[in-house]
Structure formats: structure tokens, C-alpha cells
Amino acid sequence: MSYLHRFVPGSDPTLLLLHGTGGNEHDLIPLAQELLPGAALLSPRGKVLENGQPRFFRRLAAGVFDEADLIARTHELADFVAASAQTYGFARDKVIAVGFSNGANIAASLLLLRPDALAGAVLLRPMLPLTPPTLPDLTGKRVLMLCGQHDPLIPPGSAERLAALLREAGAKVSYQAVLAGHGLTQADLDEARRWLGSDLV
8 A cells, every 4th residue: 555544344334544744644534533423434644845844745835735735635635545545445436535625625626637536525625736638527426615705725716616616516515614813713614424424425
């Protein structure tokens, strides 16, 4: 396997857990078990280090991404998910990403560049990671975006542009701006739990 990771066996859907900057493969396991009890969990650790903190891709400055690295890491992560499906025996077409911050951004990049890797995503504090040369077909994929109204780390309008792009590609996007900054709140968790538990997943 190409990533340090944890896998927790369970039922469909498999949640692909993607941590934020400085996180690791353990961080989101308790959260995911609260959001969707009994689901299978695949949680990799980002391989890029920024001042010793793991990330899923490089950035040049706050809010400025190394797009070439992002593209390469997105394909690498998609290949890891496919290989993990074979190794652990979960359904490749029933993987839902749950990503926070840097993890939400690479999950959005997966949707835009390797839509076959995900059936949908919960994007917690995302921004538009890149604009693909051609729009993917995201028909049938569901995306929940939870953004902080007072988030100082997300460039103005970036999350809204991501939502618009995903909708243009055919995804069913639920976008909510919660009364919060970059950190998660109980309102985020309640909405993510409701969305993941709905019959449409």
C-alpha cells in the first residue's frame, strides 16, 4: 500500500477519511464512527510534509496550491483507493469521502479529476482546489459542503465557486454556511450525520 493508513471493516458505504493539515490516519476515525456507525473506514495519512505536518499535497502559500503536485497526488490517492478496495474487499462504487480542510480539498480534486473514485463526498471547510480542463460527469453523485461563515483561511467566494462547478458537472450539491470559523462545530456534525444517514447515500 502506498499510504500509511488504517482500515476499519464495516458495511457500505466505505468512508474515505481525509484529514486536515497536521492530522494523521487516526484523527477522523472517532468522528466517522459517530457520523455513520458501522460503516467501513479507510483513513490514509497524507504523504507531503509542511514544517513536519502531514498534508495530501503541497501548497506554495496559504490558499495557493502547487497544482502540478495536487494533480499527481490526486491520481495517486485514487489509485490507492482502488487498490484498497481489492485488498479489503469493499465496493469501489460505494466510497464516500469525508474530508476536512486540506482533506476536503483533495476530495474535491478527486471528484473533478477522478470521479470514478467516489460516489460522493462530505467536504468540511473546502475551497476550489483547481479548475479541470474539462468538466467531469458527476451525475448521480451527492456532495455535502459545510463552510464556515467566518472562516479566515478560505479565500472569499472560493467555496461558492467549487459548489457551482460541481453542480455544473451534474452533482447534487447541498451547500451550507454555518455560523463558525475554520473549526468544526456541533452543527457541522449534526448535518453531516443527517446527510450520511439519509436514504439517498
